[in-house]
Amino acid sequence: MANYIIQISDDALMEMSIAALEAYVVPQRQANKSGERLKKEVETYGLLWGHGVTLPDGDILYSVQKLTVDAMAYRRTDSVLPSEGLKVIKDMITSYWPQYSFLGDFHSHPYEHYNDVERIRGYEFSEVDRKSMIDEQNDPDFRVSLVMTISSLERISNIQPENISDSIICWTFNNYRFWLNACIVYKGDEDDEIALLPNSSHWKNKYDYPDDVDNVYLHCPYLSHPWQTTKFGKKAGIGKHIAGDI
Numbered sequence: 145m146a147n148y149i150i151q152i153s154d155d156a157l158m159e160m161s162i163a164a165l166e167a168y169v170v171p172q173r174q175a176n177k178s179g180e181r182l183k184k185e186v187e188t189y190g191l192l193w194g195h196g197v198t199l200p201d202g203d204i205l206y207s208v209q210k211l212t213v214d215a216m217a218y219r220r221t222d223s224v225l226p227s228e229g230l231k232v233i234k235d236m237i238t239s240y241w242p243q244y245s246f247l248g249d250f251h252s253h254p255y256e257h258y259n260d261v262e263r264i265r266g267y268e269f270s271e272v273d274r275k276s277m278i279d280e281q282n283d284p285d286f287r288v289s290l291v292m293t294i295s296s297l298e299r300i301s302n303i304q305p306e307n308i309s310d311s312i313i314c315w316t317f318n319n320y321r322f323w324l325n326a327c328i329v330y331k332g333d334e335d336d337e338i339a340l341l342p343n344s345s346h347w348k349n350k351y352d353y354p355d356d357v358d359n360v361y362l363h364c365p366y367l368s369h370p371w372q373t374t375k376f377g378k379k380a381g382i383g384k385h386i387a388g389d390i
């Protein structure tokens with residue numbers, strides 16, 4: 145039996161938090177029939193890079209070192225469509241930064257209010273998310289998917305980061321609340337059925353839990369000791385951020 149551990153580097157956590165925040169508060173121009181409009185609180189998408197390592201005790205570690213944001217993704221409030229150009233990114237990194245392996249993908253879930261996330265467990269992978277992970281089964285390198293959910297609180301909060309489960313962490317920066325949820329795309333041997341792990345008790349479709357997998361853990365060292373040097377701003381209404389001490 146082995147555990148899967150997904151460890152997020154400080155750099156990767158920073159890149160993900162900024163990507164999710166940017167798509168949450170910075171208005172984006174989108175074309176529609178009547179011209180152009182500004183969209184806020186949209187999803188974002190990116191690729192994960194790092195290393196997969198088998199530890200001495202047999203556990204599998206996926207160390208997520210970097211995120212590359214898909215700047216050309218089609219971003220909407222309740223979905224994000226990756227661009228067709230991701231092959232270029234993979235080609236470049238494989239050619240010039242071969243120390244990083246492709247691990248999987250990242251996207252965000254924006255919610256206006258914290259209560260909505262709690263009520264509908266908005267930090268879970270949606271059925272569409274899970275289907276797209278299953279569709280990646282032909283790519284043997286796709287092993288990890290992360291979803292970062294962002295919402296706002298009425299009041300500033302200083303609560304400590306907490307684990308919702310072994311693979312979901314929640315924390316707060318001022319009045320922005322974040323959740324990071326990790327999923328393993330398990331392929332096993334050739335004859336094995338693909339499985340998404342861990343099985344959430346809230347998913348309609350369950351996957352056969354492989355005999356050789358114990359549990360999935362998400363580990364974010366930065367969140368053990370978040371470090372704030374100046375006053376961070378806050379969200380104030382849709383698409384508005386009031387800066388702190390910058």
Ligand SMILES: [Zn+2]
Nearest residue numbers: 269270273291
């Ligand atoms: Zn999603």
